[in-house]
Amino acid sequence: MNKPHKSLPEPNEAAKARSQQLTERIRQHLNRAGRLSFADYMQRALYTPNLGYYANGLPKIGDQGDFITAPEISPIFSHCLANQAQQILETLSEKNILEFGAGRGTMAKDILLHFIENDWPLDHYFILELSADLKATQQATLKAALPDEWYQKVQWLERLPKQPLQGVILANEVLDAMPCERLKFEPDQVSQAFVTFDETQQAFQWDYRPITEPSLLKQANALLPYIGEPDHKGYFTEINRHIAPWLQSLSDLLTQGLVLLIDYGYVRQEYYQPARHMGTLRCHYQHRAHSDPFFYPGLQDITAHIDFTAVAESGFDAGFKVAGFTTQAHFLMGSGLLQANPPHDAEITEQLKFAQQVKTLTMPDEMGESFKVIALTKETDIPLIGFSYRDLRHQL
Numbered sequence: 425m426n427k428p429h430k431s432l433p434e435p436n437e438a439a440k441a442r443s444q445q446l447t448e449r450i451r452q453h454l455n456r457a458g459r460l461s462f463a464d465y466m467q468r469a470l471y472t473p474n475l476g477y478y479a480n481g482l483p484k485i486g487d488q489g490d491f492i493t494a495p496e497i498s499p500i501f502s503h504c505l506a507n508q509a510q511q512i513l514e515t516l517s518e519k520n521i522l523e524f525g526a527g528r529g530t531m532a533k534d535i536l537l538h539f540i541e542n543d544w545p546l547d548h549y550f551i552l553e554l555s556a557d558l559k560a561t562q563q564a565t566l567k568a569a570l571p572d573e574w575y576q577k578v579q580w581l582e583r584l585p586k587q588p589l590q591g592v593i594l595a596n597e598v599l600d601a602m603p604c605e606r607l608k609f610e611p612d613q614v615s616q617a618f619v620t621f622d623e624t625q626q627a628f629q630w631d632y633r634p635i636t637e638p639s640l641l642k643q644a645n646a647l648l649p650y651i652g653e654p655d656h657k658g659y660f661t662e663i664n665r666h667i668a669p670w671l672q673s674l675s676d677l678l679t680q681g682l683v684l685l686i687d688y689g690y691v692r693q694e695y696y697q698p699a700r701h702m703g704t705l706r707c708h709y710q711h712r713a714h715s716d717p718f719f720y721p722g723l724q725d726i727t728a729h730i731d732f733t734a735v736a737e738s739g740f741d742a743g744f745k746v747a748g749f750t751t752q753a754h755f756l757m758g759s760g761l762l763q764a765n766p767p768h769d770a771e772i773t774e775q776l777k778f779a780q781q782v783k784t785l786t787m788p789d790e791m792g793e794s795f796k797v798i799a800l801t802k803e804t805d806i807p808l809i810g811f812s813y814r815d816l817r818h819q820l
């Protein structure tokens with residue numbers, strides 16, 4: 425059972441049954457383990473094989489799903505990423521792209537078509553995808569769109585390769601899908617969110633307990649100067665502890681090249697502002713955003729905004745140079761958006777559609793400012809085109 429939300433549509437009976445199965449699975453784990461941190465809950469709600477949100481085969485991205493991402497809005501987004509990737513790849517002896525969490529495969533398709541159109545060489549396009557059903561969708565998308573010779577360049581990986589890699593690593597809206605911890609700051613203590621099961625409501629619920637883990641307490645205390653004095657209602661926020669080890673693994677892999685990460689978030693000073701006292705946890709269900717991660721586990725996306733200062737620090741600690749940071753709008757302007765036009769003979773409706781797509785990707789009240797792009801490089805000092813319009817590294 426799950427309490428109905430007045431503002432959210434009711435799932436159908438088959439979807440509810442799946443969610444019930446996942447709820448039971450997580451509950452059994454909770455009973456065995458005795459406790460469940462929020463990050464552990466989020467991991468299970470999103471990635472439990474066959475049942476988790478990213479593993480259950482239900483539509484996620486696009487009109488039939490729960491949310492839309494930039495590559496699905498317009499191919500221009502992917503063309504700009506391709507232009508940025510090519511600026512680095514043309515200087516390398518091995519030309520590889522590795523994309524994390526490739527969704528429906530739309531970005532990979534449009535990047536590869538742009539490479540073909542411009543006659544740019546590429547050795548491999550690797551995709552590391554956790555979701556088996558998204559992987560199947562990606563294979564269908566790419567097989568249908570690419571000439572066989574180019575489809576052969578695409579390889580799906582189960583884990584990071586053991587051999588070193590030269591090239592460009594891309595991840596669009598992947599960091600926000602990594603499980604985060606939720607914290608509560610009160611005047612005299614800092615607590616970590618755990619999840620318990622309420623037998624009366626038959627639903628998961630929050631359970632805040634004082635932090636006992638020394639490393640988490642240290643990370644939480646380091647945020648106090650930004651948060652200020654919390655009042656008795658508490659200051660709620662999130663912290664992503666997966667990014668640092670993930671960037672370390674990328675640094676161990678990449679000998680030369682660029683990591684380009686695109687996601688929604690803020691620099692630390694903005695992220696942990698007193699005004700953001702309810703945190704940045706957001707759930708997406710059928711194109712409605714809300715903040716209850718316990719609404720039908722497995723049927724909705726759960727995300728948190730990214731602290732880009734933490735990404736820069738972790739990248740630097742892992743051995744990368746922080747080579748650029750800017751808004752999505754400025755990144756796209758620097759990497760080819762201004763040269764992109766609808767076809768000359770396009771119908772007026774096509775031209776209007778093109779203008780609308782550009783607006784969605786770039787306007788400050790749409791994706792233009794809330795989404796940021798950060799570049800981490802290894803063994804290359806080329807000034808990156810994507811940050812030529814506006815580089816905001818000084819804000820990190």
Ligand SMILES: C[S@@+](CC[C@H](N)C(=O)[O-])C[C@H]1O[C@@H](n2cnc3c(N)ncnc32)[C@H](O)[C@@H]1O
Pocket residue numbers: 478485493494495496524525526527528531552553554555558595596597598601602
């Ligand atoms: C919000 S979707 C974005 C999909 C796609 N990049 C797009 O822009 O349409 C998040 C994706 O990240 C993937 N993901 C999350 N953590 C990951 C990880 N550690 N490694 C690889 N993929 C991951 C999910 O499986 C999912 O495909």
